[in-house]
Amino acid sequence: MRSLSDTLERLARFRTGKSSDATAATSTLYRLQRFGPNPGALEAWYHVPEGLTEAPALVVVLHGCTQNAAGYDHASGWSKLAEDFGFAVLYPQQVQANNPNLCFNWFNLRDIRRGQGEVHSIRQMVETMIADHGIDRRRVYITGLSAGGAMANAALCAHPEIFAGGAIIAGLPYAAATSVAEAFDRMRGHGIPDAESLQKRLSGASPHSGPWPTISVWHGTNDRTVAQANANAVIAQWSGVHGVPSSPSLVEAVDGRHKRLAWRDRSGRDAIELYRIDGMGHGTPLDVASGYGHTAPYMLDAGISSTLHIARSWGLTPSFQRRRERAAYVKSARPAHTASRSQPDRQGDIQSVIERALRSAGLIR
Template sequence: MRSLSDTLQRLQRYRTSPVMDAGPARLTRLEIANANPGNLFGWYYAPESGDRSGLLALVVVLHGCTQTAAGYDAGSGWSKLADEFGFAVLFPEQSRQNNPNLCFNWFSDNDIERGRGEVRSIREMIDTMVSDHGIDPTRVFITGLSAGGAMANAMLAAYPEVFSGGAIIAGLPYGVASTVPDAFDRMRGHGLPSHQRLQERLRSASPHVGPWPTISVWHGTADKTVDELNARAIIEQWKVMHEVADRPARSDAIDGHEHYTWTNRAGADAIELHRIGGMGHGTPIDTSSGYGVQAPYMLDVGVSSTEHIARSWGLTPSFERRVQPDARPTASNETGSDDRKEVTNYVQDVIENALRSAGLMR
């Protein structure tokens, strides 16, 4: 366990970290009519109803410490992507009353156990979105950064029946800390439970028997805030649920960074790991993609995690694009050979990812 002075110093660093500028407001306040035991705020973005065809998929996005819902949206580009491809986004937001550093309380048993605290509040927000905003309850996903990533993992553990998939960015395993000093220890990679204990904690989080949400883990190899050992522990925690082999079924590179995939007995992708070489603590973005802006903990490393996560969930190939982003080339009589190649590669990527989403291609 770290000393009290060490813990206080780390808390002070969070308190002095700048809160990200949200930029133009794109989100609407969510009126929470049901239970809100975690005393959280809620914000959302949904496309205009005139362009809808059927129910919308929903992505729940959890910000990190010192961040706000609007700030994280501006940095990650989630609402812009949602607008262009026709799905909805929900942003639960922490209050300073709950946590002075705006961290979700992933280390508090009262806030991560099914039916209690912050996880219950987020669950109620999802119900509100389903009932009031035309959400397909079979296509709900969740992602988050750091404390938000740890809380996203807590939601996946406590309510696995709600989600089709989750993406944990620089997060931590479920149920590994019960106090603030413990939390800082685990963030540094100290005192992580055994693989067996990690899996037991996950099994006991809910009465669910399957199917289980897919798990995507993102972590920078130079992260000095949340040690990369946590990424490996998250994967070990979920392996038993998906009944995957110890070794990944395949490895490749995405945008020049390591990518590993574990498949289940049916051969479908169940767990994946993105190791972003040289990246510190934050969400990987690519400002040239047109999604997101660089800011504290929003790191322009040439990889748009927002785009890749949405594509892996079948959100971008499955919906007609509403607006052509400036960053994408369009075919015309004046398009040069290099641009035509880029268009062809993009279309091929969309087709291949749609086939993977349908389980027809590995």
Template sequence: MVLHGCTQTAAIYDTCSGWSRLADEYGFALLLPEQVRSNNSNLCFNWFNPADVRRNSGEALSIRQMVEHMIERCNVDRSRIFITGLSAGGAMANAMLAAYPDVFSAGTILAGLPYRSASTISEAFDRMRGYGLQDSEALEAEVRRASDHQGPWPRVSVWHGTGDDTVVPANAMAIVGQWRGVHGIGPQPASTRQRGSRTLQVWKDASGRGVIELNTFSGMDHGAPLDTTTGYGKSGAFFLDVGVSSTVESARAWGLRKPMLSSRRRDGIEVAVENALRWTGLAPRPRS
């Protein structure tokens, strides 16, 4: 599942990120929900509205229903469902991981924000600027309150640019802190690697499995990191060619980049396209 950012459409996000081409070549089902202006005039997913990020409520419920439709229509393995998003879509992806940790195996959050870090529009803008972010313990408690799930918890990958002044990098560290507590791991990463402008930190659980990673890019602005030389995606507004593709690396980390029989690949992408067209907007919010 791929969630676009504010002012974007699902089609624009798909074209620039390269997800459909990857799905076509490797045969996995792809779902791209699209926000509608009747829900948010700027086409942002409402990650800051408590009614829209609670389990079985509002936009979170609509997205969950879309996932269930895809599972049934495409015969998807329930143990291999993943989510990613950019900016408001990244914050909403984090909300879905928190509200439905029993549904998603892993997620990639691009320039996003912590779950339940804001509850009003004014608070949302404050958190985007780094003001009023809760400590890790308080943020962890929000995830634990989101469901009665006791584990195992989704793996989380966070991507952020140090030059991002739309959603400041403090949010990336806050997301890491939120999920570290849930996974029961300490503040220090198990490994840190730097290559070019990218620094990759990995936190491992007691079994030695990497469960949280933080990718930071020196000087990178607000957007999704891409490597257009891979042939997946193209640069544009909020799609930044920094020599590393968040799309390709997420697919690889999730085990999606494995060739499949051509007939299955064809059927998979046809269903994915059909559903992308079908789900052009979020279902209406349930009435209280």
């Protein structure tokens, strides 16, 4: 059943004949207007399918730098998948007042500490969605790309009791950087703390003692924006609390040439997994032929759908049987409310954009 605030929002959009706050008419996202204290000064958007089932799951999705909620949703296909399988999607969105390049501030301690900044704003959004839509709090998950992946990891570390699982795409370990300069070093793979230090930062981030969220890590083998060493560091950071061995329990081929590595805990569960996407640069891996996702800057057709695989690992798409037949998708439809523009993907573009902005501001040389 939809909440009163959701119904009023939909009626307001109907009366005006256009989506609120400049969200494109082709976007399926709605603005979450009120969600309590917002120390991170973030915006929130969401999608709730028609006829939402009782006690549904919730997936929190964080966009990357230069992106926004509607653009990432359109390209990743999360809302389309949610419509087919009956779960809700929440999109925290960065604003330029916080970061001119729309990056989540994963390198700012004030934004990644429990009860503070952006991670606390994300928690407030989650709690509001649970209250408004009857979300099963045992089935709340989070994923993100690049800076969004790093912030997803921060949310998992700061509030592990909220999330059953997380998927970090081209992201970085929690609290590995505490300044812009350190952030660039870590992105290049320089100065990444050792496993023991990373594990201490995780264990010290909250009073939580378990159970811990499952972790899925995705990284392209040709990523020159965020070094692959960061994927290994994220795995090392979480291996301590999960009590998994240093070597993977399973290595297998997935969707052809890609590899999946899994680390199993004492119960035999795949507690941590790593997808190495062969030949892919910096971005979210998609399989456009699957019907979920569309190419855009940093949204890359790699012949494997991270959206589908992640959802399946969380039990959101049992046997891939759709809740209902999907309507035919009109390929020409694109959300106007998106920061990204159609252009060829070029390795390092995000980093170059950010570096130019920081140099012009005199923050780096």
